[in-house]
Amino acid sequence: MKLIVLALTALVSTCSFGQITFEHGTLKEALEKAKQAKKPLFVDVYATWCGPCKQMAATAFIDPEVSKFYNANFVSLKLDGEKNDGPEVMTKYGINAYPTLLYFDASGNLAGKVVGAMQAKQLLSKGVEIANPESNPVFLARKEYLKSKKKQADLKAYVKVLSDNQHDSLTKYAAEYYQKFPKLNLADPVELVVFKSAEHDYKNPLSIQYLNDEKNLADKDEYLNKINDYFMATYQQAKAANDFEIMKSMVVELFPYLQKCNVPNLPSMDEYLEYVKTQFENQ
Known part of the structure; x- marks a missing residue:
């Protein structure tokens, strides 16, 4: 099934009629072109080996609504961070992860920086914010908040x-909210969003409350995303300490919650632990 999905993705990416039209020169050349066109500049800083970069190219960049908006309102540039002026751009703008998306206004000033891949809806929202800031709800809300x-x-x-x-600013302000007001009410929709974004410790009482509330299983994708968040945070902690037992304890604790989600072809806990151990030791 995975191979079929990948094949279909490749087919869509090659056959799509709607896609963002990218320049392939230097940042300086693209900035000059944007200035002449009196348009902002969108820059996709990528690497040829980067999986999330390829995923964006096969999904968000060929989304009809996204491509139509970006082609009408931006000059766009694909910039390999490891070739030509890529390393210089990486250093100048403090880029240390792929993909990183840069936005410049028509005067060449940096107007936005997003680290990591975005889905089509997010990419469109960010584009609207940069191209039409005064009519964008985020821009207006920021002014009101400030x-x-x-x-x-x-x-x-x-x-x-x-x-x-x-x-893309949600992570920053959710963390600020959680730091200032840590006693969250998970029945409140906004504070639930804050929790999902800002709490990464599966042992935290709020996490235990969230995992054990059967109502949260109604949105299975969100529930699984939160479990995955715990996995990733704990994995980083275990690697930093070079202690697989940290990871093992987490798997033992969280595996029953995975089983509640009826994940297709979910292995046994022992099989999964063996897989995780192999990955831990080989990376």
């Missing part, structure tokens, strides 16, 4: 807008 007294209600309203628009 001139507010920054009380809990002010920050909460801003987080809601960021969440509704799948904005």
